Amino acid sequence: MIVTELIEKKRFCGEMTREELQFLIDGVVDGSVQDCQMSAWMMAVCINGMSEREISDLTDIMMHSGDTVDLSDLPGIKVDKHSTGGVGDTTTLVVAPLVAACGGTVAKMSGRGLAHSGGTLDKLESVPGVDIEQPLERFKSIVRNIGVAVIGQSGDLVPADKKMYALRDITGTVQSIPLIASSIMSKKLASGADAIVLDVKTGNGAFMNTLEDSKRLAGEMVRIGKRLGRRTVAIITDMNRPLGMAIGNGLEMKEAIEVLTGKVPKEDPLVEVCLTLGSNMLVLSEKAANIDEARAMLIEALDSGRGFRKLKDMIRALGGDTRFIDEPELLVRVNRLIPFYPIKDGYIGAIDAKKLGIAAALLGAGRFKKEDRVDPAVGILMCRRYGDAVGKSDPIAYLYVNDEERLDEALGLLKEAVVVTDTPPEELPLIYDIIG
Numbered sequence: 001m002i003v004t005e006l007i008e009k010k011r012f013c014g015e016m017t018r019e020e021l022q023f024l025i026d027g028v029v030d031g032s033v034q035d036c037q038m039s040a041w042m043m044a045v046c047i048n049g050m051s052e053r054e055i056s057d058l059t060d061i062m063m064h065s066g067d068t069v070d071l072s073d074l075p076g077i078k079v080d081k082h083s084t085g086g087v088g089d090t091t092t093l094v095v096a097p098l099v100a101a102c103g104g105t106v107a108k109m110s111g112r113g114l115a116h117s118g119g120t121l122d123k124l125e126s127v128p129g130v131d132i133e134q135p136l137e138r139f140k141s142i143v144r145n146i147g148v149a150v151i152g153q154s155g156d157l158v159p160a161d162k163k164m165y166a167l168r169d170i171t172g173t174v175q176s177i178p179l180i181a182s183s184i185m186s187k188k189l190a191s192g193a194d195a196i197v198l199d200v201k202t203g204n205g206a207f208m209n210t211l212e213d214s215k216r217l218a219g220e221m222v223r224i225g226k227r228l229g230r231r232t233v234a235i236i237t238d239m240n241r242p243l244g245m246a247i248g249n250g251l252e253m254k255e256a257i258e259v260l261t262g263k264v265p266k267e268d269p270l271v272e273v274c275l276t277l278g279s280n281m282l283v284l285s286e287k288a289a290n291i292d293e294a295r296a297m298l299i300e301a302l303d304s305g306r307g308f309r310k311l312k313d314m315i316r317a318l319g320g321d322t323r324f325i326d327e328p329e330l331l332v333r334v335n336r337l338i339p340f341y342p343i344k345d346g347y348i349g350a351i352d353a354k355k356l357g358i359a360a361a362l363l364g365a366g367r368f369k370k371e372d373r374v375d376p377a378v379g380i381l382m383c384r385r386y387g388d389a390v391g392k393s394d395p396i397a398y399l400y401v402n403d404e405e406r407l408d409e410a411l412g413l414l415k416e417a418v419v420v421t422d423t424p425p426e427e428l429p430l431i432y433d434i435i436g
Contacts, residue, residue, distance in 0.1 A: 001019075001020060001023045003024070003027065003033055003034075003037045003041075004037070006020055006023070006024055006041065007037060007040050007041045007044060010041055010044040010045060010048060011040075011044040011048070013048045015050075015051050015053075015054060016050075016054055018057045018061070021054070021057050021058050021061055022061050024038075024041065025058070025061045025062060025065055025160045026065075028065075028160050028163050028164060029065050029066075029159050029160050029163070035167055038163075038164065038167055039167050039171045039173070042164065042167065042168060042171065042173045042176070042179060043171065043172075043173055045173075045176055045178055045179060046172075046173045046175070046176040046179070049177075049178060050178040052220075052223055052227075054178070055178045055181060055182055055220060055223075055224060056223070056224050056227040056228060058178070058182045059181070059182040059185045059186045059189070059224050059228065060186075060189075060228055061160075062158055062160045062161055062164075062182055062183075062186035063158060063185075063186040063187075063189045063190045063228075064190075065158060065159050065160035065161075065186075066156040066157055066158055066159040066160070066190070067156045067157055067190070068157070068189075068190045068192065069109070069136065069154075069157070069190065069191050069192035070192060071107055071140065071143075071192035071193070071194075073140070074105055074107060074140055074143055074144055075105060075144070076103075076104070076105040076285065077105065077194045077195055077231075077284065077285045077286055078105050078106075078107050078192060078193050078194045078195070079099065079104055079105065079106060079193060079194065079195040079196070079197070079281045079284055079285045080106070080107070080108050080188060080191065080193035080195070080196050080197070081095055081096070081106075081108065081196070081197045081198075081199065081277055081281060082184065082188055082196060082197075082198050082199065083198075083199040083201065084184070084198070084199065084200050084201050084206065084207050084208065084217070085201065085206070085207050086201040086205055086206055086239045086242075086243060086353065087205045087239065087242045087243070087247055087353040087354065087356055087357040087360075088242030088243045088244035088245065088246060088247050088252070088270075088353075088356075088382075089199075089201070089239075089243050089244070090123070090243070090244045090246065090252040090253075090255050090256045090259075090270060091199065091243070091270070091273060091274050091277055092108070092110065092120045092150065093120065093123060093124075093252070093253060093256035093311065094256050094259050094260060094270070094271075094274045094307070095274050095277050095278045095281065096108060096148050096150055096314075097148055097260065097307045097308070097310035097311040097314060098260070098274070098278050098298050098301050098302060098307040098310070099148070099278050099281045099282060099285070099298075100146065100147035100148035100310045101147075101301035101306040101307045101309070101310045102278075102282055102287055102288075102294075102297045102298060102301050103147070103285075103287045104147065104281060104282055104285045104287050105143060105147055105148075105285070106143070106147065106148040106149075106150075106281075107139070107140070107143045107148075107149060107191075107192065107193070108148075108149070108150045108151075108191075108193075109150075109151060109152065109153045109154070109157075109187075109191045110132075110150050110151070110152065111152075111153070120150060121150075121152050122249045122366075122374055122376070123249045123250075123252050123253050123256075124150060124253070124315075124318070124320075125249070125376065126249040126250040126252075126253045126331055126376035126377075127253065127315055127320040127321060127324045127325065127331070128320065128321045128324060129318075129319045129320045129321045130315060130318045130319060130320035131318055131319045132150070132151045132152045132318065133151070133152055133154075134149070134151045134154070134318070135154065136154050139151050139154070142314070142317045142318070145317070146310060146313045146314060146317060147310065148310055148314050149314060149317065149318070150314070151318075153187075153191070157187065157190045157191070158186050158187050158190050160186075161182075161183050161186055161187060164179070164183070165183060177213070177216050177217050177220055178220070180207075180217060181217060181220040181221045181224060182224070184198075184221060185221050185224045185225065185228075189225075189228060189230060193230065194230065194231065195230060195231035195232070195281070195284035195285060196225055196230055196231070196232045196233075196284075197232075197233050197234075197235065197277055197280045197281050197284065198218065198221055198222070198232065198233065198234040198235065199234075199235055199237055199273070199277055200214050200217055200218040200221075200234050200235065200236045200237070201214070201236075201237055201238075201239035202214035202236055202237070202238065202239060202432060203238055203239040203240035203241075203353065204239070204240050204352050204353055204354055205239040205240065205241075205242070205352070205353025205354045205356070205357060206239035206353075211236070211432055214236050214432075215236060215432075215433060215435070218234035218236055218433070218435045219234070219435055221234055222234050222435050222436050231284045232436060233280045233284060233434065233435070233436030234434070234435045234436060235273075235276060235277060235280065235431060235433075235434050235435075236431070236432040236433045236434075236435070237273055237276075237430065237431055237432070238428055238429060238430050238431070238432065239353055240351070240353065240386075240428055241351040241353055241385070241386040241428070242351065242353050242356060242357075242382060243269060243270050243273060244269075244270040245270075245381060245382040245383075245385075246379065246380075246381055246382075247356055247357060247360040247365065247379050247380045247381075247382070248332075248360050248363075248365035248376075248377075248378055248379015248380060248381075248400060249365060249374065249376045249379070250331035250332045250376045250377045250378075250379070251331075251332055251365075251379045251380075251381055251400065252379075253328065253331055254328040254329070254331050254332055255270070256311070257308070257311070257325060257328045258328070259271055259274070259302075260302065260305075260307045260308035260311055261305070261308050262302065262303065262305075266299070266302075269385075269430050272430060272431075273430065273431070275295055275298055275299070276431060276434075278294070278295075278298045279291045279294035279295045279298060280294075280434070280436075281294075282294035282297060282298070311325065312325050312326075331376070331377065332377050332379075332400055333377055334377050334378055334400045334401055334402050335401060335402050336399075336401040336402075336404070337398055337399070337400060337401070338398065338399040338401055338407075339395040339397075339398055339399075340395060340396050340397045340398070340399060340411070340414055341392060341393070341394070341395055341396065342390045342391070342392055342394070342396055342418070342420045343392070343415075343420060344392060344420055345390065345391045345392055345420075346389070346390060346420040346421055346422050346423075347387060347388065347389055347390065347420065347421050347422075347423065347424045347425060348384055348385065348386050348387060348388050348390060348396070348418060348419070348420060348421075348425075349387075349419050349420065349421030349423075349424075349425040350386075350418075350419035350421070350425065351386050351417060351418055351419070352416065352417040352418075353417075355413045355414075355416055355417035356380060356382075356413075356414065356417045356418075358413055359380060359409075359410040359411075359413040359414050359417065360378075360379045360380045360410070362406040362407075362409050362410040362413070363375075363378045363379060363380070363399065363400070363401055363402075363403070363406070363407070363410050364378045364402065364403055365378050365379040365380075375402055375403065377400060377402065378400045378401060378402050378403075379399075379400050380397050380398070380399055380400070380414070381397060381398045381400065382396065382397045383395050383396055383397055383398065384396050384397075386425065386428065387424060387425055387427065389424075390420060396418055397414065397418075399411070399414075
């Protein structure tokens with residue numbers, strides 16, 4: 001086969017065979033397909049799209065481009081949950097232990113945060129001693145013993161995606177639903193899960209800004225899962241505001257602990273999304289017959305403290321100091337705590353979640369480059385939500401600050417992110433759709 005002919009085929013809307021896709025991806029991994037050639041092919045995909053069969057074949061080939069994780073020796077249906085990224089999105093730290101407390105098996109390989117989007121691994125590492133770089137057999141041993149473990153990717157998983165994503169990032173081809181769907185699903189499938197619940201965010205703080213695009217991406221990923229033999233459900237949730245009140249690694253770990261110890265009401269948006277995600281995980285795991293039964297099981301695990309104990313067991317198994325779980329205030333000790341006030345009395349009429357996430361990253365809570373160092377204690381703690389009434393003397397948020405070098409930039413973004421209006425804004429849905 002000739003690479004230029006494959007580029008031209010996709011450029012003129014041709015449908016590629018599995019063999020042609022295999023040739024292309026093999027060439028990306030071994031270097032025989034040049035970066036400029038792969039970039040041209042991905043631009044053609046970005047413009048002309050792919051068929052459902054092409055996307056499934058591409059995902060399967062990418063999944064098998066490197067190591068795959070075999071979890072077949074673990075008991076039960078192994079279930080994973082993936083978020084497309086957001087702000088104040090602490091769901092994994094709540095849902096994974098709750099599902100395990102209800103008898104589910106949660107073996108999850110997670111990622112780090114970049115720019116405005118937080119990463120679960122960074123949140124876990126806010127607890128001193130936690131080691132997310134666990135050997136595969138140790139990872140499986142933890143899951144076997146306590147039902148849940150969240151670690152970083154081990155081995156050489158999906159090397160094709162690593163190379164393709166790096167090219168997409170510099171060639172303006174990131175926003176392509178076939179390429180996004182195959183990227184996400186190839187990594188989830190290579191991680192060995194039998195069932196996958198996808199939390200697809202939509203809104204100003206999400207990867208997909210419009211509901212239409214979010215539904216397209218969710219539907220595509222569910223179809224990939226089905227074609228490749230995995231039970232898959234996608235839940236489209238709002239990201240036109242932070243999901244939780246905390247933005248920052250230690251702050252979000254603290255908030256997860258507060259949820260699991262009953263300090264956050266069940267009507268809270270973070271808790272509601274966690275219960276929805278967890279219910280679908282239990283149904284896919286065949287631990288509950290339906291969503292209502294699953295929800296009741298999760299609430300019992302929450303009220304009894306069994307979910308909290310599972311989190312503590314997992315932190316201990318990963319080498320973490322559980323004193324920080326029992327006393328979460330230790331996670332967020334900083335040099336300065338700075339209140340942020342509204343410019344006038346009124347209502348919080350809009351929140352730009354992306355700008356809030358970037359403001360927290362400027363304080364040191366996130367990365368703009370992969371090599372950037374993260375300060376686990378810093379970030380932003382919101383005191384008011386979208387739609388709340390506020391007065392000029394009432395703090396909207398507190399900034400947790402150690403390094404003040406970019407404090408003024410962070411404050412400037414915070415002022416832009418939170419809009420105070422004279423009248424209450426219209427109510428936003430929390431969950432838009434469930435596809436599966």
